[in-house]
Amino acid sequence: MALLELRNITRRFGKLEAVSNVTLDIAAGEFFTLLGPSGCGKTTILRMIAGFDAPDAGSIALDGRPLAGIAPEKRPVHTVFQSYALFPHLTVAGNIAFPLEMAGRTRDEIRRRVGDTLALVHLEDKGDAYPHELSGGQKQRVALARGLVNRPRLLLLDEPLGALDAKLRERMQGELIALQREVGVTFVFVTHAQQEALALSHRIAVMNAGRIEQVDVPEVLYSAPRNRFVADFIGTINLVEVSVTATAPDRLELAAAGLGALTTAPVADAAPGTRGALALRPEHVRIGRAGAPATLKNRVEGTVAEYLFLGDVTVYKVRLADGSRFEALETNAGAGRAQFHAIGERVTLQWRHDAGVFLRD
Amino acid sequence: MRAFFCATEARADKLTRWLVTAPPVLFLVVFFVLPALIMAAASLREPGPFGGLAPLAAQGLTLDAYRFVGEDPIYAWILAKSLLVAGLTTLLCLLLAYPLALLISLSPRRRRDFMVLLVILPFASNFLIRIYAWIMILGPLDLLYRSGAVVLGLVYVHLPFMILPLYTNLEKHDPALLEAAQDLGAGAWTRFRRVTWPLSLPGVLSGSALVFIPVLGMFAVPELLGGTGDILIGNLIKEQFLDNRDWPLGATLSLALTAAVLGVAALSAAAARRRRRP
Ligand SMILES: Nc1ncnc2c1ncn2[C@@H]1O[C@H](COP(=O)(O)OP(=O)(O)OP(=O)(O)O)[C@@H](O)[C@H]1O
Ligand SMILES: [Mg+2]
Numbered sequence: 001m002a003l004l005e006l007r008n009i010t011r012r013f014g015k016l017e018a019v020s021n022v023t024l025d026i027a028a029g030e031f032f033t034l035l036g037p038s039g040c041g042k043t044t045i046l047r048m049i050a051g052f053d054a055p056d057a058g059s060i061a062l063d064g065r066p067l068a069g070i071a072p073e074k075r076p077v078h079t080v081f082q083s084y085a086l087f088p089h090l091t092v093a094g095n096i097a098f099p100l101e102m103a104g105r106t107r108d109e110i111r112r113r114v115g116d117t118l119a120l121v122h123l124e125d126k127g128d129a130y131p132h133e134l135s136g137g138q139k140q141r142v143a144l145a146r147g148l149v150n151r152p153r154l155l156l157l158d159e160p161l162g163a164l165d166a167k168l169r170e171r172m173q174g175e176l177i178a179l180q181r182e183v184g185v186t187f188v189f190v191t192h193a194q195q196e197a198l199a200l201s202h203r204i205a206v207m208n209a210g211r212i213e214q215v216d217v218p219e220v221l222y223s224a225p226r227n228r229f230v231a232d233f234i235g236t237i238n239l240v241e242v243s244v245t246a247t248a249p250d251r252l253e254l255a256a257a258g259l260g261a262l263t264t265a266p267v268a269d270a271a272p273g274t275r276g277a278l279a280l281r282p283e284h285v286r287i288g289r290a291g292a293p294a295t296l297k298n299r300v301e302g303t304v305a306e307y308l309f310l311g312d313v314t315v316y317k318v319r320l321a322d323g324s325r326f327e328a329l330e331t332n333a334g335a336g337r338a339q340f341h342a343i344g345e346r347v348t349l350q351w352r353h354d355a356g357v358f359l360r361d
Numbered sequence: 362m363r364a365f366f367c368a369t370e371a372r373a374d375k376l377t378r379w380l381v382t383a384p385p386v387l388f389l390v391v392f393f394v395l396p397a398l399i400m401a402a403a404s405l406r407e408p409g410p411f412g413g414l415a416p417l418a419a420q421g422l423t424l425d426a427y428r429f430v431g432e433d434p435i436y437a438w439i440l441a442k443s444l445l446v447a448g449l450t451t452l453l454c455l456l457l458a459y460p461l462a463l464l465i466s467l468s469p470r471r472r473r474d475f476m477v478l479l480v481i482l483p484f485a486s487n488f489l490i491r492i493y494a495w496i497m498i499l500g501p502l503d504l505l506y507r508s509g510a511v512v513l514g515l516v517y518v519h520l521p522f523m524i525l526p527l528y529t530n531l532e533k534h535d536p537a538l539l540e541a542a543q544d545l546g547a548g549a550w551t552r553f554r555r556v557t558w559p560l561s562l563p564g565v566l567s568g569s570a571l572v573f574i575p576v577l578g579m580f581a582v583p584e585l586l587g588g589t590g591d592i593l594i595g596n597l598i599k600e601q602f603l604d605n606r607d608w609p610l611g612a613t614l615s616l617a618l619t620a621a622v623l624g625v626a627a628l629s630a631a632a633a634r635r636r637r638r639p
Contacts, residue, residue, distance in 0.1 A: 052544075072544055073543045073547055073548055078545060079544045083537055085537040085540065087538060087555075089559045098542070098555075102545055
């Protein structure tokens, strides 16, 4: 049985349906992420789980027990707020002790567990500091420690890394993964940063305008997006407008206006004539000089419009015959400067017959 | 070059500090230190035959007024009673003002300004007129000329001075803190006790000072609403200057009052420092 079950949750604010018919199962011990653009309803879902808001329709159950009518202070669910919401009049230790005091733990136990938790987030020497004396990353850790110290069944994290700079954010991501593994508390994490979601999560729910578009493990979300929104939202992807010309057990034959015939992996019941998009990740596209021998099934010709040298990889933006842009990514392992393709150079792009995903309209 | 910049910077720094601190210091000297010194000087003189002070050359300095105040316990008793009444007034103001200030701070933003306006509206009419209004209310009810009426009047007059600093403080509280406390298991009362109240202490303190100190010097309210036994130290001082024409005694009493106020202020500052949580 899932630890947390959301069943057909809907929440309306006036005419706006902020959350539409959301159903989710989150397992114990999972690092689960709600990913989606700003305003898609992520915070609203967290607030309903925490008890600060209630769904207009649908039900939420924790450990099989419906949560409706249970006040936030009575739910074994804690939240790490984006603004941290640390108590300014309490020390770091006082902040972390707060949930333990609320739970009526003994003095000795509180002292021990505050100490343990401070060590867990590497703040042993900051117990007596006040929140205003801490850096952003330290505040973040105190907020995490406070949320975790009483071992809730569920920890909700609403963009907890949003206020940190890029470098610190990366480090905190690593710490977050380690921390979750160590304490084993189930995390429901909210972010609009897709890379962060991919890096941290066991499973991700991609949301759009109050609806869930796809729930999957990061690898599947990335390699097999179910629709254009997911494909476009996660990572970079090339989308080519195509229609199906023929089907075979091992492949799908496609026609792209201006680019000719293409082949991709088969999908269930895509009859000839079905329209859609071929979605192709830049790292699957191999770039070479125009007229190079064909080694892969699919090929198109184009002109290099620009390239971005990123150190480990180079990203080429290539203009195709039909005027569209295509991205190809080349790793720079062992490549000398001479092998780069200059702007304006004619190039051939090739990819395997099963590299792309056909997304039906 | 760098040394030059540092030097000018340090000088500019000093100048800024001086410009910032000078006005309040000047204010304190002109309106507090100088009057207190004049009072101290007056307290050491002889009273003049028709009020005022006897010529210094003729009479010289004397500690008569101090001896007089020290020998008659009535003065210490009235000062103690005044402190008690001021404390009681402050406490009652706090008990009434806190829920009101909380209510205003939790109201929708649009309604708050209106409610604050209602709080300060009584100032639009004259203080004495408002006290006479109380006389007209309490008189027929036979509640006039007793200590209860005095405290009632004092609370009524000073309530806005408690509400406003409290409201200013409470209004700034981040609602996310209460949500965090609730999320971490705190019920309504615990949220108040552990979050709202400690964060509002600066407001409680300044409100209390704004009520306590003026009440100590107040003479009009006890005079108009109280009985003969209800005079406070303020009345006593006023009497020495206006009715008894004994300026040195009035000056001595007012110095005692100043000392008492400073003592209470020092005590509360010490208490605030001990539990200071930035
Ligand atoms: N209390 C409210 N009253 C009215 N509308 C609201 C309320 N709370 C949220 N909304 C609306 O519901 C939608 C979803 O809001 P929500 O805060 O859940 O978005 P989000 O996904 O968390 O976005 P972000 O990434 O910007 O935090 C938004 O359009 C928002 O304006
Ligand atoms: Mg949000």
